[in-house]
Amino acid sequence: MGLHSTSLQQHKARVDMVTLWWALTLLTFLSSEASGTNAGVKVKLTGKGLEYGRQIGIATLQEKLKSIKIPDISGTQSVSPIGKVSYSLTGLRILNLGLPKSQVGLVPGTGVSLSIGDAYINLHGNWRVKYLKIIKDSGSFDLAVSGLTISATISVKRDDTGRPTVSCVNCQAVVGSAKIKFHGGASWLYNLFSKFIDKALRSALQKQICPLVRNAIDEMNPRLKTLNVLAQVDKYAEIEYSMVESPVVSISSIDLSLKGEFYNIGQHKEPPFSPKPFSLPPQDSNMLYIGLSAFTPNSAGFVYNSAGALSLYITDDMIPSGSPIRLNTKTFGTFIPQIAKQYPGLMMKLLVKTVKEPSITFEPNNVTLQVQSAITAYAIQPNSTLSPLFILNLNASVSAKIYVTGVKVAGALTLNEINMALATSYVGPFEVKSLNSILMMVLKVVVIPKVNVRLQQGYPLPAIGKMNLVNTQLHILKDYMLIGTDVKFTA
Incomplete structure (x- = not known):
């Protein structure tokens, strides 16, 4: 038998x-x-299953990051020899975003690690300046951000219904180099950007990346809750x-x-x-x-x-x-x-x-x-x-x-x-x-x-x-x- x-x-x-x-x-x-x-x-x-999950997750995360909303940036700075310059960057939007290098690993006792390297973001926006009280200038610009890195740790646990649940317990994002190309305006605008605006743009990007990563991880839970317990x-x-x-x-x-x-x-x-x-x-x-x-x-x-x-x-x-x-x-x-x-x-x-x-x-x-x-x-x-x-x-x-x-x-x-x-x-x-x-x-x-x-x-x-x-x-x-x-x- x-x-x-x-x-x-x-x-x-x-x-x-x-x-x-x-x-x-x-x-x-x-x-x-x-x-x-x-x-x-x-x-x-x-690990093979985890790699398949990475492929699905990165595609989802990439779409999520495309929803980054960068607020208008404005301020006043002294630029030699012009003096005080009032500036504003408006209508910033992402044209393209890529996550070409990513990998996942296991963190014993915790869950999964996610690392992303050499990511890039291409943005477009409008600029406007006013100086010497009466002179105004405006135009558009393209911004290319490269060398973006993201690292996150994902906890995997059991929820009170007996289903698996995930959460982001750690996230870091670093914006690498940025290159800007102005359409219109004088060359001193580049100095203004490199000294002041560059920092503001990087800060605005970095503040939004990890919340979006956490949100993308949290959005996995509704799918996990489809497990028919x-x-x-x-x-x-x-x-x-x-x-x-x-x-x-x-x-x-x-x-x-x-x-x-x-x-x-x-x-x-x-x-x-x-x-x-x-x-x-x-x-x-x-x-x-x-x-x-x-x-x-x-x-x-x-x-x-x-x-x-x-x-x-x-x-x-x-x-x-x-x-x-x-x-x-x-x-x-x-x-x-x-x-x-x-x-x-x-x-x-x-x-x-x-x-x-x-x-x-x-x-x-x-x-x-x-x-x-x-x-x-x-x-x-x-x-x-x-x-x-x-x-x-x-x-x-x-x-x-x-x-x-x-x-x-x-x-x-x-x-x-x-x-x-x-x-x-x-x-x-x-x-x-x-x-x-x-x-x-x-x-x-x-x-x-x-x-x-x-x-x-x-x-x-x-x-x-x-x-x-x-x-x-x-x-x-x-x-x-x-x-x-x-x-x-x-x-």
């Missing part, structure tokens, strides 16, 4: 069937740290994806802990087990690594079993019309004569259900699922009442494919074989093996296809904004499943 992982698109397993009908549908990942102890799912953002799966279950502690920032990665626990809707009851500790390997070929421990699907099995959802009634109208095997006492009477004798000419119904929550374990290239399940057969009386015929204990093995599509986990099952034992008979003793072919057919053509329809729809993964997963790989390791992936955001 095992699920063999060879690639993203094919992982085979031999597992207990009834559990997989629902539990494998619940392989939703990216949740961590359950019940305040060990992580159910661990998420690692690598409580996601409804269906009418039975929801998954909690909230962070249980602030991210851990090391020299090489940012590690997140999300709860990753299934709950009955409206009833958050903890299961009688907790996650085992595990660690993600130090890999960096992908932007993001997600480790899903066995705790998450086990909590799903607990929830669905508690809700009574791990059961299925099978009736004859669910059997293909061309099948020679029917769910009636005539067909079953061929193998168990006393059924046809005691209940002649009646249709039948089968109930397949778990009797205890399933248990799943991860081993290298292998997923093992243990379940206690039962099949109860009924004869349907003319007045629609059900007469029990027998109860079988059932174990089955299946092959499974699990894959990631978009931001969902999906899968498909194939039944291999079943093992049955008689638990109770209401019609006297009979040979259980005689029913093997009938029940194999019923499970293959009814149960497995129904499960696969749901599995192939997939289950949403926790996501922020319009996030897509690309270049995804999946591996089964000891105690957890590892998904390595790159990320792409769309507008």
Whole structure:
């Protein structure tokens, strides 16, 4: 019994069937740290992922800095040999702004560092001067600022809703050299600029850069708040994806802990087990690594079993019309004569259900699922009442494919074989093996296809904004499943 992982698109397993009908549908990942102890799912953002974030962030910051508003500048200065000169610079606006060199790094224990170098700003404005009380002059000018440097430290924490939050804890901006070109006016205007106006312009720019950087960082939080910390799966279950502690920032990665626990809707009851500790390997070929421990699907099995959802009634109208095997006492009477004798000419119904929550374990290239399940057969009386015929204990093995599509986990099952034992008979003793072919057919053509329809729809993964997963790989390791992936955001 095992699920063999060879690639993203094919992982085979031999597992207990009834559990997989629902539990494998619940392989939703990216949740961590359950019940305040060990992580159910661990998420690692690598340097490659940070670099992708830098590219998005710099484009956003560049647009933000283009909104710099430089106020009109005016004053009076003594300029030899003219004397007092009244000047004003008005209508200053940015024509172009570039951030050609930038890099991000990790600040252990804090968050992310951002540094920008060799940035430039090109501005245009109007000038006006008055001197000797009666002489006036005016024109326009272009200002080229180069050598602009910006450095900031971004703190990454957990907010009170369990989502990540960022803030700027330190920012410095230094305006480098500036070159001005006047259109109109005399050469002494350059001296006036270099001695007085240059300082005023630099000061006006520097005062606005860091507030805009902080604003750009703060504007990341609404996107981070799109993390669906409580996601409804269906009418039975929801998954909690909230962070249980602030991210851990090391020299090489940012590690997140999300709860990753299934709950009955409206009833958050903890299961009688907790996650085992595990660690993600130090890999960096992908932007993001997600480790899903066995705790998450086990909590799903607990929830669905508690809700009574791990059961299925099978009736004859669910059997293909061309099948020679029917769910009636005539067909079953061929193998168990006393059924046809005691209940002649009646249709039948089968109930397949778990009797205890399933248990799943991860081993290298292998997923093992243990379940206690039962099949109860009924004869349907003319007045629609059900007469029990027998109860079988059932174990089955299946092959499974699990894959990631978009931001969902999906899968498909194939039944291999079943093992049955008689638990109770209401019609006297009979040979259980005689029913093997009938029940194999019923499970293959009814149960497995129904499960696969749901599995192939997939289950949403926790996501922020319009996030897509690309270049995804999946591996089964000891105690957890590892998904390595790159990320792409769309507008």
